Amino acid sequence: MESKKNKIILSIVGVLLALLFLSPFYLVVVNSFKTMKGIFINTNALPFGEYFVLSNYPIAFERLDFLMAIKNSLTITIVSTVFIVLFSSMAAWVLVRTKTWYSNFIFMLFAAAMLIPFQSVMLPLVSLMGKLNFLNPPGLIFMYVGFGSSLSIILYHGFIKSVPLELEEAAVIDGCNQFQIYSIVVFPLLKPITVTVTILNVMWIWNDFLLPQLTINKPEWATIPLKMFFFFGQYSKQWHFALAGLLITMLPVIIFYFFAQKQIVKGVMAGSIK
Amino acid sequence: MKTSKLSFGLFVAPCLIAFLLVVIIPTFSGILMSFTDWNGIDANPNFVGLTNYVKAFTDDMVTTKFLTVEFQMPRFINVFLFTAEFAIVSVILINAIGFGLALLVTRGLKGSNILRSVFFIPNLIGGLILGFLWQFIFTKVFNHIGDTYGIEFLKGWLSTTGTGFWGLVIVLSWQMSGYMMIIYIAAIQNIPSSLFEAADLDGANFILKLKNIIVPLVAQASTVGLFLTLSNAFKLFDQNLALTNGGPYLSTQMLALNIYRTAFVMQDFGQGQAKAVIFLIAVSAITLTQMSISKKKEVEF
Numbered sequence: 193m194e195s196k197k198n199k200i201i202l203s204i205v206g207v208l209l210a211l212l213f214l215s216p217f218y219l220v221v222v223n224s225f226k227t228m229k230g231i232f233i234n235t236n237a238l239p240f241g242e243y244f245v246l247s248n249y250p251i252a253f254e255r256l257d258f259l260m261a262i263k264n265s266l267t268i269t270i271v272s273t274v275f276i277v278l279f280s281s282m283a284a285w286v287l288v289r290t291k292t293w294y295s296n297f298i299f300m301l302f303a304a305a306m307l308i309p310f311q312s313v314m315l316p317l318v319s320l321m322g323k324l325n326f327l328n329p330p331g332l333i334f335m336y337v338g339f340g341s342s343l344s345i346i347l348y349h350g351f352i353k354s355v356p357l358e359l360e361e362a363a364v365i366d367g368c369n370q371f372q373i374y375s376i377v378v379f380p381l382l383k384p385i386t387v388t389v390t391i392l393n394v395m396w397i398w399n400d401f402l403l404p405q406l407t408i409n410k411p412e413w414a415t416i417p418l419k420m421f422f423f424f425g426q427y428s429k430q431w432h433f434a435l436a437g438l439l440i441t442m443l444p445v446i447i448f449y450f451f452a453q454k455q456i457v458k459g460v461m462a463g464s465i466k
Numbered sequence: 467m468k469t470s471k472l473s474f475g476l477f478v479a480p481c482l483i484a485f486l487l488v489v490i491i492p493t494f495s496g497i498l499m500s501f502t503d504w505n506g507i508d509a510n511p512n513f514v515g516l517t518n519y520v521k522a523f524t525d526d527m528v529t530t531k532f533l534t535v536e537f538q539m540p541r542f543i544n545v546f547l548f549t550a551e552f553a554i555v556s557v558i559l560i561n562a563i564g565f566g567l568a569l570l571v572t573r574g575l576k577g578s579n580i581l582r583s584v585f586f587i588p589n590l591i592g593g594l595i596l597g598f599l600w601q602f603i604f605t606k607v608f609n610h611i612g613d614t615y616g617i618e619f620l621k622g623w624l625s626t627t628g629t630g631f632w633g634l635v636i637v638l639s640w641q642m643s644g645y646m647m648i649i650y651i652a653a654i655q656n657i658p659s660s661l662f663e664a665a666d667l668d669g670a671n672f673i674l675k676l677k678n679i680i681v682p683l684v685a686q687a688s689t690v691g692l693f694l695t696l697s698n699a700f701k702l703f704d705q706n707l708a709l710t711n712g713g714p715y716l717s718t719q720m721l722a723l724n725i726y727r728t729a730f731v732m733q734d735f736g737q738g739q740a741k742a743v744i745f746l747i748a749v750s751a752i753t754l755t756q757m758s759i760s761k762k763k764e765v766e767f
Binding site: 341342 | 473580591600606708738750
């Protein structure tokens with residue numbers, strides 16, 4: 193048990209650290225409501241008087257093509273994650289249940305690939321996918337499945353090893369085929385690890401910049417990080433627009449975090465223990 | 467249970483095909499590419515042997531023209547050393563801060579859950595956006611505070627090599643310590659409570675418990691923590707691009723950005739890929755060494 197005095201000191205330390213961690217957000221928020229001159233005069237003060245404006249937001253919103261960008265980001269993130277969850281759980285399941293040299297070998301291959309940094313395969317990958325004419329969202333989603341499957345299969349593999357076989361055997365006796373066993377019996381049992389896999393993939397794909405930058409060559413398919421990159425390049429001298437834009441792009445994630453906080457923290461914890 | 471070869475194939479195929487096409491084939495064709503002088507366009511690149519590798523380590527500052535703009539590239543060896551230095555400093559800082567935060571929020575304080583959420587938030591936001599955000603803080607806010615209170619140290623951040631380095635360290639630490647905190651919380655919560663009860667009976671204070679129970683048992687989890695921070699720091703791209711863009715005077719360009727620029731700005735895919743292969747070897751060697759050292763140090767309980 194902590195003494196009362198200790199608790200008070202620790203609480204104060206905690207609050208101060210929390211304020212320190214949040215201060216960058218405070219600075220973005222207050223300055224995004226100022227005119228350029230307002231930012232120049234004082235970056236730390238609340239927006240006041242003639243320096244207070246709301247107009248940065250509609251302008252940034254429009255110049256970012258925010259609705260289109262968010263639609264693209266959502267489509268790409270959701271479709272990729274659904275495919276990763278579905279395909280990697282299927283693969284992991286048969287890899288666990290088939291005890292042969294090749295199932296072992298395939299699993300080791302997926303695990304070893306965790307060491308390969310994206311930049312080492314980036315150039316040949318882009319040239320190969322360019323030759324196959326497989327770019328933009330369909331190609332991008334395919335690439336996310338390829339890159340996402342390593343970690344996802346490892347996580348599913350670890351979880352499935354602890355799932356008892358009896359239910360599956362019972363399903364075999366009832367006359368289920370492999371696909372029925374997987375979809376009716378196995379997949380529902382994997383829910384806890386599916387939450388983890390989903391969260392880790394969503395966080396990564398939503399924020400990814402380099403792969404979309406290399407594979408999306410039509411402006412109407414730009415994702416949020418991509419749009420932000422071009423927007424910032426254009427407005428880097430006009431911080432009042434740039435900051436409003438930054439805040440708009442951060443907002444979806446922060447709202448999502450409010451709703452799914454418990455799952456996110458649990459997912460990260462489960463993902464880290466493996 | 468028996469799985470037929472056909473259904474095994476059908477279940478593994480979607481992931482395996484994507485994985486082979488996206489990871490495995492490019493890994494091998496990348497190694498081949500590193501021995502050529504391919505510029506990204508030519509149909510028939512020439513085989514040039516080890517030239518690209520030799521060049522990577524011997525080239526001086528390179529100046530090249532892209533469209534009408536002159537570009538300069540720093541020496542690869544400097545890029546490598548800068549990245550390694552950055553990785554060492556950030557790995558230590560991030561894990562120390564993450565562990566400290568984990569200790570703080572696992573001591574049964576009121577509002578601990580809110581603190582956890584707050585420390586974790588920076589993780590959710592992409593590196594590119596974080597880099598832009600901090601660019602504002604370092605250049606505008608720091609300058610303003612420096613001017614107002616006459617603190618010279620705060621002025622002109624990101625405009626020197628040193629402040630660029632620490633700027634990158636601060637951004638990555640702010641982003642990743644919350645993630646490490648979660649990993650260390652999981653480890654602390656996994657410690658059997660009987661150990662703490664026994665220590666309480668012996669009248670051990672917090673410092674003793676920290677030294678004799680928490681630190682040795684958490685070392686086990688730090689394998690994952692160190693692996694993640696080390697590989698993230700080594701592979702850093704978005705924050706580097708958005709925060710300093712490699713400047714000033716090319717002094718903060720890290721490996722990933724250097725490879726990208728070599729290929730797409732200098733139009734030298736062969737050279738870029740040789741650097742990428744060196745990068746692959748370095749990242750694998752470092753992370754494998756770290757994992758085997760950490761694993762040896764782990765204590766079973």
